[in-house]
Amino acid sequence: MSTRRRAAVATTLTAALALAAACSTRDPSADPPDAPSSTLTLPPGSGAPVPTQVGTASSGPAREVRADVVGDLQQLLDTRAAAVLAHDRASFEAGLAPRASLLTTEGVYFDNLVQLPLSKLSYRLEPASLLRTGDAYWGVVEITLQLTPYDALPTRTLDRFRFVPAGSGSYRVSSTTDRAWEADHAGLQQPWDTEPVTVREGAGVLGVFDTADERESRGVVRSVQRGIADVSARVPFDEWGSQAVVYALSDPRFLEGFDDLPGGDPEALDGLAFTVPAGDDEIASTRFALSPTLLSRAGARRPDADLDRLVRHELVHVAVGTHDDGVPLWLSEGLAEWVSWQASSPQERRVPAAALAAARRGIRTMPGDGSFNDDDAATHYALSWWVCEWLVRTYGPDAPWTMLEAFTRRPGDDPRTVVRDLLEISVDQLARRGAALMRTTYATPTTPTTPTTPTPPRPSATG
Known part of the structure; x- marks a missing residue:
């Protein structure tokens, strides 16, 4: 089965990626024992001032934060990003606490990143998230990364780092893993x-x-x-x-x-x-x-x-x-199936036996989004493909794209209304016509001829 995340799921994915803990190649056994279970986190770009005292119930009494610590930590993060972009492993490792497990797992992360076509990489500390535990600090870091030319815009994710003093007022990263924080901010990595x-x-x-x-x-x-x-x-x-x-x-x-x-x-x-x-x-x-x-x-x-x-x-x-945001699955998946078969000769185009059997029994309704990927998914994909085939053979090769345009011009409208306004038939009638074309096409080994094409459908003027 092949599919795409649809609009409702894409919303979940967007929220998840925006909160992803970005570096989990790390060894859980290397996590510091005093990782606090909560923190103050503000959204990226909030520009909030640095609190003079921070603390949580799990971390004990509030402790003062040095006024210049944010600048020191940000300088460390800037050096980390520059080292990756320059493929400078020595400088990258110099910013890490000298612990074997950390060097190993962060080394994997470095080796992965330097293979990517990065045009942008930055780590930006969220000042209001800083939490002091002993001489160390925990802070939320926004990671900006862009793959060129594949990303139109940079991606932005959040992670949580632990910083420890390294002498002479400098710091090193001692952890990029806080399991409790990651559990509360679960997301796709x-x-x-x-x-x-x-x-x-x-x-x-x-x-x-x-x-x-x-x-x-x-x-x-x-x-x-x-x-x-x-x-x-x-x-x-x-x-x-x-x-x-x-x-x-x-x-x-x-x-x-x-x-x-x-x-x-x-x-x-x-x-x-x-x-x-x-x-x-x-x-x-x-x-x-x-x-x-x-x-x-x-x-x-x-x-x-x-x-x-x-x-x-x-x-x-x-x-x-x-x-195709907001477009019903039968159209978005039907388009993908229809286009995917166009490079194959008619003799090579196959439908699942279950789908053909269903078409021969008589398909009466179009599958809804909620049931599209159920146990009959193979039949639904084949039906959606042949709905697009029916549109093409009836109205011409631009007809499926015209239908897609009709939906995108009328976001939020009932799909049944969009189809009826465009084709003057119901969604279920459209399904039955696609099923009938599938059935007749595979009734004999001969390739059916393409009928004369009438005027292509036009989106409704009310769209």
């Missing part, structure tokens, strides 16, 4: 934050892998390159720049980090497209992940047709981006 990764680039492709060998990772990148060329020619949007970031990870933690994952089982997903927020309700990019079970296909000597089709499906979601 990017793979380079949680495990050792290998990054491979191609023309317009950034691939992130963990256990894939060189042949498998090259195969994934080449499949995405082929998909980009095909999808770019068929999707009428250019904001995505014909480029994509793809993850192929054997570690399940990334997919498990999504709330309300379609179908509920990350191992049942072949692919997943998702948005990465930039804050302030803006989107940095749309990326996608592939199941690690597909890596063997990617490593084959010849291109795998099924892998390429799945990649094209996910790339449609990347290319469409936010244009």
Whole structure:
């Protein structure tokens, strides 16, 4: 099954990513024993003054904070960012407390980041979050990171660091892990934050892998390159720049980090497209992940047709981006399925046996968003594809995109009203016509002829 996070889930994902604890490759056994369980956290950019006394019930009496400590800690964080951008491991490690476990786990984090095409990286201390415990300080840090040219805007996440004195008024980072804080601010972590990764680039492709060998990772990148060329020619949007970031990870933690994952089982997903927020309700990019079970296909000597089709499906979601926000799943997934099959000959286009059996029995209604990814998901995906096929064969190749435009021009309107205003039939009638076309197409081995196309549908004037 392949799918994309929809509007309701994207809202959850946006909130989660905005609060993600960004560096959890760290060894839990290395956590300082006095990590406080609560803190004062203000939103990024609040510009709040530094409190002169801070404390919590769990950390004992309030302690004074030196007036210049914020500047010292920010200088340490600036040096940390500059070291990563300069690929200067020695300077990066000089800002860490000399503890073997910390140096190891932070070394993994450094090795991951220096492989990425970073154009921006910064760590900014939130002054009002500072909490003194003994001679050390805990503070919330906003991390800004941009992958160029893949991100339209920088991503922003939050983490919590512990700083310890290093003599002569200087400090070092002694921890980037506070398990209690992370539990309260649970969010999706990017793979380079949680495990050792290998990054491979191609023309317009950034691939992130963990256990894939060189042949498998090259195969994934080449499949995405082929998909980009095909999808770019068929999707009428250019904001995505014909480029994509793809993850192929054997570690399940990334997919498990999504709330309300379609179908509920990350191992049942072949692919997943998702948005990465930039804050302030803006989107940095749309990326996608592939199941690690597909890596063997990617490593084959010849291109795998099924892998390429799945990649094209996910790339449609990347290319469409936010244009399908608020659009019913049967249209957004139908578009992705329909486009993904266009590079295949009619003889190669297959539907699941269960979907064809359902069409022959008689499909009466269009699946709703709540049931789209249930046990009949394969049938729903096939039906949505053939609804788009019916639109194309009835009104012409622009008809599915015209319907998408009708929905985007009328946000919040009842989908049933949008469809009836556009086509003068109901949503369920549209489903029945798509099912009938599927049934007749696969009734004989011959390829059906395309009927004469009438005038394409137009969005309602009230939109």
